[in-house]
Amino acid sequence: MSFFIASQILAGLASLFDIASFQFKNRNKLLTTLFISALLIAAHFALLKEWTAACLLVIGACRYLAGIFISDPRMKWLFYLVTLLGTALTFSGIASVLSCIGSLFHTKASFSHNDKLMRWLMVIGTVVWLIHDIIVGSPVAVLLDVLFIISSAIGYYRIHIKKLLLLT
Template sequence: MSPFILSQILAAIAICFDLASCQFKERRRIIACLIVSCLLITAHFALLQHWTATGVAGLTAVRFIASYRTTSKKAMAAFIAASLLVAAFTFHGPLSVLSCLGSIFGTIGSFCADDKRLRQLLMAASSLWLVHNILAGTPVATLMEALFLTSNLLGYYRYYGRGKDDTGLPPPAGPLRQ
């Protein structure tokens, strides 16, 4: 089996974890699915020899492990600095810039305490990765980001759309009586 085909299979498996992550409300469940997805995507990009993407995807898996336990802004700053270092040492043009920016938005999101802001920033990060994957010529990873973005939008709408509050419940249907 060629490295390209194997990379696409790994990305396809990662899709399952990405889609599942967006349908959870609990922040820790979202992050647990994303840890597995990132590990698979790290191997995917390594097989394609996209080294900045490999480095930041691996760093992202470690970041999600850390953010599972903490929302520390110091930890967030350390991971942003690490993303910049990976991109600087592996720089290879626009793909490096896109993967680094995607990593930074994802880092800020993953250290947010609430799932609403986490979702918003992950949508921004996913948009950058979508462009990256199109330019990198990886069809399954492109599909993965498109599906992740769509699933995240649906999850966001389910929990926060049409006037819902942070509990995910619609507002009361009429005047409150006392």
């Protein structure tokens, strides 16, 4: 099996966790599924030799794990710094810039106490990652991003909008 095929299988497994993540109202369950997904996607990018993306997703996995236990929004500054450092150390052009920007949005989202804002920031960050994944040529990662955005929209509707509609 080629590294490319193996990478796509890992991205496919990660998509299952991503799809599930935004169906959870419970923040810890949401962050746990994102933690697992980030590790799988990091391995996916390592197999593709996309080192900035792999590095930033390992940092992202640590961020999601920390977010389960630490809710202090000041922690985001540590993760901003580590994200920028990881990008600088592995820099390889526009793909590095895009993965950094997507990761910075996901960092802000991870430490947001406002569920609605967190979900919107995650979608914005994922749109940036979608562009990255198109550029690096990972079709399953592109599909994962699209499914994550759709799942996020469904979760947002189910948790926030549907409740409002039922109240009126």
